[in-house]
Every structure is written in structure tokens, then in C-alpha cells.
Amino acid sequence: MIRVKVSKSNRIRQGDIYRNVEYIEYVKEEKGILEISKIIYPYIIVLTQDCDLEQDFKNRKEKREKPEKTQDKYLFSVLVAPLFNIEHFKKGEHFSELKIHMRDDIPWDRTEGNKIRKNELPRYQYIKFPPELEIVDSIIDFKHFFSINIENLNEIRRKNFICSVSELFREEISDRFAFYLSRIGLPELKPKEKLVSL
Amino acid sequence: MRKRKQVETTGYAAQEAPQTDATEKEEEGIRDYKEVEPEKDKHALLKPKRVIIRAIITHDKS
Numbered sequence: 001m002i003r004v005k006v007s008k009s010n011r012i013r014q015g016d017i018y019r020n021v022e023y024i025e026y027v028k029e030e031k032g033i034l035e036i037s038k039i040i041y042p043y044i045i046v047l048t049q050d051c052d053l054e055q056d057f058k059n060r061k062e063k064r065e066k067p068e069k070t071q072d073k074y075l076f077s078v079l080v081a082p083l084f085n086i087e088h089f090k091k092g093e094h095f096s097e098l099k100i101h102m103r104d105d106i107p108w109d110r111t112e113g114n115k116i117r118k119n120e121l122p123r124y125q126y127i128k129f130p131p132e133l134e135i136v137d138s139i140i141d142f143k144h145f146f147s148i149n150i151e152n153l154n155e156i157r158r159k160n161f162i163c164s165v166s167e168l169f170r171e172e173i174s175d176r177f178a179f180y181l182s183r184i185g186l187p188e189l190k191p192k193e194k195l196v197s198l
Numbered sequence: 199m200r201k202r203k204q205v206e207t208t209g210y211a212a213q214e215a216p217q218t219d220a221t222e223k224e225e226e227g228i229r230d231y232k233e234v235e236p237e238k239d240k241h242a243l244l245k246p247k248r249v250i251i252r253a254i255i256t257h258d259k260s
Binding site for chain 2: 028033036095096098
């Protein structure tokens with residue numbers, strides 16, 4: 001189980017969990033009709049490094065007080081990833097509202113399932129929340145990270161905040177996300193491909 | 199599917215039943231477990247969903 005803080009901060013923090021966050025898929029205009037497609041994620045977690053978020057907050061504050069200040073530390077967007085109900089994930093149904101069917105054959109009581117629960121598979125982060133929170137046991141799928149505009153997130157911050165994952169626990173998530181992004185997948189070469197002519 | 203706890207309501211008229219002030223509780227950062235459990239069941243059902251908005255663009259003729 002992870003430790004969380006439920007008190008709100010005056011800024012966005014790494015590890016913050018928000019509800020009902022919108023992701024704009026596309027905007028198009030054709031023959032006078034504007035069409036906007038967005039995905040609303042029930043829960044997301046902030047992955048951006050906390051020092052970057054803190055510097056952005058301080059820079060904005062300094063800029064308001066002293067307009068001559070530069071905006072060198074401003075962020076445009078924040079990296080986040082969605083959280084899914086573990087029961088939906090096991091059945092491959094967590095994207096069913098988007099008509100996307102995910103893997104439903106993970107052997108939860110065997111090696112692969114155990115590895116996911118112990119956070120030994122790079123792609124996933126399994127999180128067990130304290131029972132007092134509204135969120136059930138969840139899983140982060142790092143493959144589906146996305147970015148959202150920091151000012152938009154700040155507008156909904158107070159109303160949509162649920163909790164913030166505490167230090168150490170949030171650093172572990174961030175560290176595993178960074179490892180997932182930087183992984184190198186090597187192709188399986190056929191015998192003839194292994195020899196490169198010089 | 200998690201079982202929903204039965205909420206004890208005998209002895210109260212509907213308008214007299216104790217109400218949870220969710221806003222205050224959120225500001226304090228503390229929520230009672232019994233109040234949260236029905237919400238937990240509700241939130242457990244949530245999945246990402248797509249919303250498409252269409253609007254007709256009108257041009258300013260001025």
C-alpha cells in the first residue's frame with residue numbers, strides 16, 4: 001500500500017492524482033463545422049519532476065510580482081498517465097468505452113500477474129490505495145502517458161484533486177516511468193542478419 | 199464487484215438524515231470511511247470515455 005497526502009497544496013505536485021481530466025485527441029474544421037474529440041480520464045497521476053513544477057510555480061509568482069523577470073522556468077505542459085481499476089485491467093476492459101479491447105489473458109495468479117503486482121514489469125505500476133480514499137486498487141499503464149496544458153490543469157486543480165502520492169513512493173513511480181521510456185528493445189535477429197558486411 | 203454496505207436509515211426522515219458536507223470534508227482532507235465506501239463502488243465503475251463536440255462556426259459580419 002502506498003502513502004498519500006489528502007491535503008491540498010497551492011501548486012501542482014508530482015504524484016498528484018486528479019479526477020476527470022480531459023485529453024484533446026483532435027480538433028478539425030470542415031465546411032463550417034468545428035469538431036473536437038476529447039477523452040475524459042477518470043483518474044490521472046502527475047509524472048513531471050517536482051522540481052520542474054516547483055520552479056514553474058515560483059517563476060510565475062515572481063513574474064507577477066516583477067514583470068521584468070524572465071520566464072525561463074515556465075512549463076507549457078505536464079506529463080501525466082491514466083490510472084485504471086485493476087479489475088477492469090485484468091479483463092482487458094479498461095478502454096472498453098473507447099471500443100479498444102486490451103489483453104484479457106494475463107495469468108493473474110501466476111508469474112506474469114505476480115510480476116505486475118510486485119512492479120517488476122517496466123510498463124505497469126500497481127498501486128494499492130488506503131481504504132479511506134475513493135479510488136480502488138489501480139494500475140498505471142506507462143504506455144498511455146500524455147501531456148496536458150499546465151494552465152488548464154491548474155484551473156481544475158482545486159476542484160478535481162483527490163490526493164497526492166507521498167515522497168519516496170512518488171519518486172519510485174517517476175523512476176520506473178523514466179526507465180520505461182528509456183528502455184531499448186532489441187530485435188530478434190535471424191542467423192543471416194547477425195553478420196554485417198563491412 | 200464489491201458489496202455495497204447497507205446504510206442505516208431507520209429513525210430518520212429523509213430530510214433529517216445526517217448529510218455529509220463533502221466540500222468541508224475535502225478542505226479538511228479527512229473523509230469518514232463509511233461515507234466513502236458507496237463512493238468507492240461508484241468510482242470503481244469509471245473508465246475513460248470519448249466525447250465529441252461539434253459546433254457550427256459563424257462568422258462575424260461586422
